[in-house]
Amino acid sequence: MRLLMLSIVALAMTGCASNVVTDYNSSVVFGNYTSWAFVPGTESSFVSLDGNRVRSAIERELNRKALLQVPEAEAGLLVSWQIVPEDRLEQTGLGLGFGFGHGNFGWALSAPPPVREIKEGKLVVELADSKSKQVVWRAASRRYLNENQSPETRRALIDELVAEMFTKYPPGLD
Template identity: 70%
Template sequence: MARILVAALVTLLITGCASNVVTDYNSAAVFGNYSTWAFMPDTGETSFISLDGSRVQNAVERELNIKSMRKVAEPEADLLVSWRIVEEDRLEQSGVGVGLGFGTGNFGWGISSPPPVREVKEGKLVVELVDTSSKEVVWRASSRRYLNEQQSPEKRGKLIDEVVAEMFTKYPPDLD
C-alpha cells in the first residue's frame, strides 16, 4: 500500500512540474544583441485589436519590460513580436454513459450508450520573436493551456497573464 501511495505522489509531482508552454529557438541567434522591440504590424483586414489581443499585448509588454527590453517604433526595433491565437477543435465528453445488462450463470447480455460528446472550440496562444535584420523567427513559444468561449473575461485575462509570464521565463533561452 505504501508503494502505491509513493508512486501516486511521485506521478502527481512530475505531472505538476510539467510546463504549460513549449518553446523553440534559433541556436545561432545571439540573444544578447537584442535590446529593443516592437509589435509586428497587423496585416489582417480589421483595424482594431480584439479584447484578447489587448490582453496579450499588455502581458507581452509587461514581460519584455521586466527583461529590460525597450519598446520602440518598428523601424528601430531589433525584434518584432508576433502573436496569434490558433483555434483548435476538441471533443469533450460530458456526463456519463448509461448501461443495462442481464444474465444468469456464466452468460449474459448488455447494452450501453456512450457519454454525450460535444465539439469545443479552443484557442492556443503562440508568440514569436522575429529578428528584424534577418526577417527570421529566432524564438517561439506556444501554450498548452487553452482559452475557450465559456471562460469569463477575468479568467481569460488571468490565463493570458499566466501563460505569457511562463513563456517569457524561458526567454532568453538557456544556451548551455
C-alpha cells in the first residue's frame, strides 16, 4: 500500500512539472499591447518545415489572446522565435563490471556504458516592444525536437509547447 501511494505521489509531481520556462520584464504593462507582427528576417530565404509549424502555432495562440496580427510598422509587439541547437550525450546499452571481496572490503572494475551524441533543438519564443526593441517576454522549452521524430510527432510537440508557453502570457495571470 505504501508503495502504491509513493507511486501516485511521484506521478502527480511529474505531471505538475512544466515543459517551458518563462521570463519577463516586470515593469511592463502587458495589457497595453493589442497588436503584434513577426520580426522580419528571422529565417533564411526559405521557411523550414518546423518554421511553418512554429509560425502557425504562435499565430493561433496570439489570436486566442485577442491580439491582432498587423504589419510590422503598426505592431505593439514584435515576435521572434528560434530553434536553438543543443548537443546532448545519451547512454546507450549497459555498463559492464565485475568485483570480488567479502564483508566491507573488496575490489571492482567497471566500464561505463557506451555514449552517443544527439543533436536536438530547444524552441525559444521572444516578444519585444516594437518601440524600444527590448525583449519584454521570453519562453523556452524544456523538451526538445530531434531528427528522429516523425512529422506528426514534431507538429504535436511544437503545438503543445507553444500552447503551454502562451498559457503563461500575459504574466501574472497564472
